[in-house]
Amino acid sequence: MAKKLGLILGPLFFLIIYFLPAEIVGTEADKVLAVAVWMVVWWITEAVSISVTALIPLTFFPLLNIMNIKDVAANYGSPIVFLFFGGFVMALALEKVNLHKRIALSIVKITGTSANKVILGFMIATAFLSMWISNTATTVVMLPIGLSVINLLINDEDGFTKEDKNFSLALMLSIAFSANVGGIATIIGTPPNTVMVGFMEQQYNADISFLNWMMMGVPFTIIMIITIYLILVKLVYPNKLGTREDLSIIIHDQLEELGSMNSTEKRVLFIFLSAMTLWIFRRPLNDLLPLLILSDAGISLLAAFALFAVPFKFGKGEFILEWKDTVKLPWGILILFGGGLALAKGLADVGIIDTIGELVSSNPALSALAVGCLLIFIMLFMTELMSNVALVAIFAPVVAGIALGLDQEILHLLIPVTMASSCAFMLPMATPPNAIVFASGYIKVHEMAKAGVILNLISVVIIILFMLVVIPYFF
DSSP: OHHHHHHHHHHHHHHHHHTOSSOSSOHHHHHHHHHHHHHHHHHHHTSSOHHHHTTHHHHHHHHTTSSOHHHHHHHHTOHHHHHHHHHHHHHHHHHHTTHHHHHHHHHHHHHOSBHHHHHHHHHHHHHHHHTTSOHHHHHHHHHHHHHHHHHHHHTSTTOSOHHHHHHHHHHHHHHHHHHHHHGGGSTTSSHHHHHHHHHHHHHHOOOOOHHHHHHHHHHHHHHHHHHHHHIIIIIISOOOOOBOHHHHHHHHHHHHHHOSOOHHHHHHHHHHHHHHHHHHTHHHHHHHOTTOOOOHHHHHHHHHHHHHHSEEETTTTEESOOGGGGGGSOHHHHHHHHHHHHHHHHHHHTTHHHHHHHHHHTOTTOOHHHHHHHHHHHHHHHTTTSOHHHHHHHHHHHHHHHHHHTTOOHHHHHHHHHHHTTOOOSOTTSSHHHHHHHHTTSOOHHHHHHHHHHHHHHHHHHHHHIIIIIHHHHO
């Protein structure tokens, strides 16, 4: 019903605003505002695919003489889009050769044999993978491994006890929640990060380096992993299973099934580690080698190019990736980035962002801290109900305007709001990882919400602390 209503209301609101006799902001600004409202309604209700909604600026900005098609289309080919494209290609290669599963199992194997250490191992492995591949793919990899561990408990001598159930709930939720927060650690880890970075690069020429983001994002992810672990295994779903050698046997057996690392996996791992190294040391390398101009997007494309163009069997002409493999790439997300950037560009060009800033600055009662806390809280709980990528695309220009009005550094407000969009723990529909583990049948909505509401509130506090202390230090 919401989708049907949204499908009608989006264009209806557009027409009302477009043909309104009185001006709201200004003649040109009202055109962009009409398109923006249409997009927001469709993004919120998901009346059509959020990627289809992202095509509205490309279609209607030239039609309404807001911006010519060349300028609009440039947003869909932004460097940040290609940064994420390269990330997608690397993730595709990791999945194709099953290297992501080998990495995950190896991490879980290291952490130990007690029930709680197994959970911690799953969390660390899931978060690490989510830093580099989509949280959906990460969850899909980790879930079958988790289910094999749970099935062992179901079929053991004492049956499926309350302790077993608590362990199972904690394990399933830990996979989903770790996938959510793991992506926050890197720019390519989750689409909201990329949308925000693209917006800042395009509108304010802010160069947010991969290393700088990681120096802020990795500590946040580590703190969240520790918090999630303690809340799940100590407070909400504690178990007293202790050491279980049979759990480690399952992990060992699955690693044995993969066999030893083959030459293709080694090549993918080399390219993956090379890209990580170049991202981390990009600025020192540019200073050291002035003829070499490295950018985060360029490094990402270089890695993608290598995966397609460097043969691993020269005589047979076989490559790690073939173009047909890209059928699995989420192309719609790349279009979504472009649509969000195009909308932000339109809002900026007609002065709507400046207008928001002026409205905020004219209200002396507003403090930067209070507004920041409120925005973080709103974003975190709204993302339980709608796409976090769409939310960031909508919120980024608004938050930028508010920051300007409060005379604050934009990143100091926009980064914590963006981070909040990935901290959804309460409901199955909030994120793909939540939905995937819920679909396993081992978790009920109230069981997820019981742990999720506590984690949501703690996340708000941690993000506010980062807003005050950590983010200003790095940005």
